[in-house]
Amino acid sequence: MKRNTVAAFSAFSAFSALADPTREAIVRLLLDGERSVGEIAERLPVTRPAVSKHLRLLEGAGIVRFESVGTRNVYSLDPAALEVLRDEVDALWKRALARYALVANNSAPKKGNRR
Amino acid sequence: MNTTVPLPVRQRVIVALAADDAFELFTRGIARWWPFGGHSCSGDAALDVVFEPRVGGAVTEIARGGAKHPWGRLTAWSPPDHFRMTWHPGQDPAAATVLSVRFAAVEGGCEVAIEHGGWEALGERADEARADYDGGWAFVLGRFAATVTGGAS
Numbered sequence: 001m002k003r004n005t006v007a008a009f010s011a012f013s014a015f016s017a018l019a020d021p022t023r024e025a026i027v028r029l030l031l032d033g034e035r036s037v038g039e040i041a042e043r044l045p046v047t048r049p050a051v052s053k054h055l056r057l058l059e060g061a062g063i064v065r066f067e068s069v070g071t072r073n074v075y076s077l078d079p080a081a082l083e084v085l086r087d088e089v090d091a092l093w094k095r096a097l098a099r100y101a102l103v104a105n106n107s108a109p110k111k112g113n114r115r
Numbered sequence: 116m117n118t119t120v121p122l123p124v125r126q127r128v129i130v131a132l133a134a135d136d137a138f139e140l141f142t143r144g145i146a147r148w149w150p151f152g153g154h155s156c157s158g159d160a161a162l163d164v165v166f167e168p169r170v171g172g173a174v175t176e177i178a179r180g181g182a183k184h185p186w187g188r189l190t191a192w193s194p195p196d197h198f199r200m201t202w203h204p205g206q207d208p209a210a211a212t213v214l215s216v217r218f219a220a221v222e223g224g225c226e227v228a229i230e231h232g233g234w235e236a237l238g239e240r241a242d243e244a245r246a247d248y249d250g251g252w253a254f255v256l257g258r259f260a261a262t263v264t265g266g267a268s
Contacts, residue, residue, distance in 0.1 A: 082234070086121035093229055095150055097128045100227070103148040104130035104140055108224075 017061035022046055023054050027077065030064060034076035123232025130225055134218045135195035137225040141216060142166045142198065156184035156204055168192060174200055187211060202231065 017023060025044055029035060037055065041048040055075050058064040062084040064075050078084075130137055140147065146163040155161040157178035167173045170192050176184040184204065191199035195218055201211035213233035219226045 082121050086124065086234070089231055090124045090126070092150075092154060093124055093126045093231060096148070096154070097126055097227070097229065099148040099150060100141065101128045101130050103144075104132050104137060107136075107140070108131040 017057050017063055020054070022050070023058055026051070026054055026058065027063065030075060030077045034067070034074040036072050036074050040075070121234055123230050123234070125228070125230050127226055127228040129221060129223070130227060131223060132225055133195075134220050134225045137227055138195035138198075138218050141218075141227065142168075142194075156186075157182060166198075168194075176204070187214070191215075202233075 022044065026040055029040055029043060037048055037051050040055075041051045044051065046054075055064060055066070059066055059075070062078055063081045065078045067074055067076070132140065143166065145166075149155075149164065151161040152159060156176050160179040160182075161176055162179055163177045164186060165173075165175050165177060166189065167175075168189075170189055172189045172192065174186040174189065176186055178184070185208075186204045187201040188208075189198060189200050190213075191197060197215070197217050199213065199215040201208065202214045203211040211233070212231065215230045217228045219228070
């Protein structure tokens with residue numbers, strides 16, 4: 001079930017991942033450095049399993065990363081997250097300009113330089 | 116937390132239209148091609164995006180039923196060559212990034228070049244925000260995310 005949640009995230013994973021107040025609160029906590037699931041749960045009005053679920057979504061979206069330190073499982077912000085978001089802006093414009101070109105070329109006047 | 120500000124997104128496409136027609140389709144004709152599903156404030160209810168054609172003019176999404184959602188403001192308007200706008204669909208103007216679009220006549224048509232950047236300005240505002248509350252990085256991420264989702268909620 002856990003894995004399904006992550007897999008359900010598609011093209012706009014990073015954006016959807018941040019569009020949630022609890023996940024944004026988690027990202028804010030991680031600004032100060034790495035934290036375990038338990039440490040995050042102590043500071044937010046949500047249960048540990050809920051925190052784990054949110055963290056897996058954020059991890060699947062490339063926003064946070066996970067590391068096992070001894071018996072502790074700690075999460076931290078992934079420095080590459082902004083690049084992930086940039087790639088999605090890039091993907092938006094790729095899609096938009098492809099549609100623009102299709103409409104433009106279909107409405108091109110049939111005079112002059114026909115190909 | 117050190118983060119590197121990404122480079123602007125740059126893309127170009129050549130279409131078989133004269134520059135003035137290409138400019139017209141991109142702006143007044145945007146409803147004919149913009150992928151509203153997934154990239155608008157009102158989703159499937161989005162009908163059009165209206166450019167108030169002057170520097171300082173508003174760019175506004177219009178939804179079925181008449182609801183209006185600001186996308187940004189024009190900071191340059193020089194048809195048929197160029198326009199530039201702040202970009203903050205459904206978000207506070209403080210979260211704006213910058214979109215610049217150029218139209219240049221080439222053999223067989225017009226080259227349309229977009230540049231979507233201004234992430235570094237978000238970073239500066241994030242630093243200011245950080246002085247007040249511990250949300251600088253989340254602010255950048257969240258606002259950056261908003262540049263594409265249109266803040267659909």
